[in-house]
Amino acid sequence: MRDILPADKARRERVLSVIRERYLAHGFDEIETPALEEYSRLHSGMGGDNEKLAYNVLRRGMDADAVREGADDPAALSDLGLRYDLTVPLARFFASNRGQLPGVFRAIQIGPVWRAERPQKGRYRQFVQCDIDIMGDDSSRAEAELMVASLDAVDALGLDGASVRINDRRVLDWMLDAFGFTANERPGVLITIDKLDKIGPDGIVKELRDRDATASAIDAFETFLRRPQTMEFHPFGEPQIRKALPENAPDEIVDHLVGIGEAVAAGRGIEGDIPLVFDPFLVRGMGYYTSTIFELAHPSVPYSLGGGGRYDGMIGRFLGQQVPAVGFSLGFERLVDLVELGADADAQAVVLVHDADVPVAELVAHKAALVRSGSRVRLERRVKNFKALLERSAADGYTAFATVSAGADVGTLELKPLS
Helix, strand or coil: CCCCCHHHHHHHHHHHHHHHHHHHHCCCEECCCCCEEEHHHHCCCCCHHHHHHCCEEECCCCCHHHHHHCCCCHHHHEEEEECCCCHHHHHHHHHHHHHHCCCCEEEEEEEEEECCCCCECCECCEEEEEEEEEECCCCHHHHHHHHHHHHHHHHHCCCCCCEEEEEEHHHHHHHHHHHCCCCCCHHHHHHHHCCHHHHHHHHHHHHHHHCCCCHHHHHHHHHHHCCCCCCCCCCCCHHHHHHCCCCCCCHHHHHHHHHHHHHHHHHHCCCCCCCEEECCCCCCCCCCCCCEEEEEECCCCCCCCEEEEECCCHHHHHHCCCCCEEEEEECHHHHHHHCCCCCCCCCCEEEEEECCCCCHHHHHHHHHHHHHCCCEEEEEECCCCHHHHHHHHHHCCCCEEEEECCCCCCCCCCCEECC
8 A cells, every 4th residue: 555646646647637537438327336345245256356455344242252153254243344346336336326326327436445455566555447248238249238338438549559358257267168168167276277388288287187177178278279270360350269269169159259359440440450369268257257358458568457347136135136347447556557648738736936035925925826827736835945945846747837926916927838
């Protein structure tokens, strides 16, 4: 968890404002949910490994004896916890407020989440997520809207060339079944497959054998991984998808993915290459995903900049009836490190450097006049190291300065650029 200094805070807010503006332009409405959720919701078994990283809140009013009695049962000690993502709170929000929402609801959620991560570069215990979700639409239109809006936001941040890796959890289930893995083996096998980019085919096969998975299934999977592949290029579409899968992939799933690609191409207004890449080994670890899953990629970095998927079963846990839902989350902390956004060119930020003998009333009058003109203004008393003062002001986002002497007329200050 970090303190954010003024210059960094201003930069983060500029990035957030661009993302928020593009999402609003695509017809999404912003909501807000509490930082705390009920323990039972956060530990429903659908949050994957994130449930192990949740910060739980001790029940109020427990004495020492009650704490000792519940020492081996976290649910007995805690009834609330800090949210570890924004999807679980959104599902609860929709179930609680459905009567006041449209049949198809497009939500923006931007806010901090908390996970008890091991501190390291790029891993924070408190970080911001930027989510958009669509509830009530079971068609491929929902996935396409999310991808078009998210790619638009990334473009607006100056990160041209982004693409989306896409898969379907039903493809993974069908593929593992075709190879011969049992239903009980699948969770562990998926954990291993998710490491393909890091450990390669040899590492995958070794780990599967170490797991004592079905030997014949491992052999079939290894043969598939090592199959001869030609180098011809297929843009996203049916040929690319079928070439990446074993034979006889289900038509329904392939058609669903192809439809998403066609809709994204139309939404992006492009002909030819679609910014989607089918990846049959994309897993994503969240247990609530039911079909389409995707991750945002950019050629400048080897890691994803966001992701999401369809979670049709989650809202039903709270509402008692099934509601289709799909979401896309941008990795805000990673985006902030990549994006180069200058200060708002339309907003002038002025530092007024004054002598010690300037009356307070005059200083306030000078400041108020500039504020009324639309400027951001800071008062600074002149110091010996004048250059350092100006450098610090520029680092804080100020664009101009003026010196103020006693008796100067309001509105006659000479503004000079800081850069």
